[in-house]
Amino acid sequence: MTHPSSLDSLIEALRCLPGVGPKSAQRMAYYLLQRDRPGARLLADSLQRALSALRHCQRCNTFTEAEICERCLSSRRDPTQLCVVETPVDMNMMEQTHAYNGLYYVLMGRVSPLDGVGPRELQLEQLMTRACDGIVQEVILATNFTNEGEVTAHYLTEMLKSRDLRVSRIARGVPVGGELEYVDAGTLAQAVRERRAVTQ
């Protein structure tokens, strides 16, 4: 035996973190035990508190400690617009733009047949129920412009159009400050195809 067992278990447990293989799990375990025991204690406590406190908002599906999150309850947001994003991080990115003041729905994933994530696994009925509350008028699809994000957007468009809802997709194109020379050909092609008329 090369490790005492509680060290073994810790190394094994650290591997549940995404992107952490056997080597880095070992490195993390030694680091915590040798250099940052207070940090390790804090991590253990935070995990336990988060696990018991956090659930999904019944309206927007993001993580929240209440039944319905503060954003969904806010009276200062436009309830006729519903923006669909893949993750809470994406929702934060949208918020930081200050370009949107409607409500959100967080998919907590994307349609990804290769990973066995279909419409059922994403629980899209919940989104349908949310979008068809009679108040929402426009659903803005802000899934990523990856293959999976595009498949997801396509799928949602089909579902939502059949319910008489206005569906839109955020624009794709050359990034602000982007130079044509450094933009990939696919992005540039889209930017040409989706060109807009210039008004005085």
Added chain:
Amino acid sequence: MTHPSSLDSLIEALRCLPGVGPKSAQRMAYYLLQRDRPGARLLADSLQRALSALRHCQRCNTFTEAEICERCLSSRRDPTQLCVVETPVDMNMMEQTHAYNGLYYVLMGRVSPLDGVGPRELQLEQLMTRACDGIVQEVILATNFTNEGEVTAHYLTEMLKSRDLRVSRIARGVPVGGELEYVDAGTLAQAVRERRAVTQ
């Protein structure tokens, strides 16, 4: 506010892991909460158990659940040889070679003036006491062949030589299976300088 507080705390706590910045801490938190709650629970428990169970072996300084680790207590190892390594991982690497059957001392670091780690921070007196037990005859330095590892080996050599102990350094050279074409010049230069006489 963009996050509920227990989520914030978890993201912050994950940053105590080495190599984990704000972005990956966020990704890890969402992953655990959304996709692997049992893993997160296991991690919290393992951290707590390891923190309370593990301490340093009074002889070799590695992590152990007992006062003195099993390896140090083994009667099948040669107590006249003491191999000094930087970390428990390095000790495991040495063990896997099956080329060494003596005992170990784990520095749990290396002399690194830039990081504020000097001989005092490494508690080298503990190694001196261990090496001067009257049984150890040879100290084998197996610190890394990095700048810091070399500085550490140099420092230890000075300290140990003054105590009338045989001090050796593991060999440096072309790796087994290595082709000269692909070995860096520094390594090759060392291999030439440290060439050994071939005996029939």
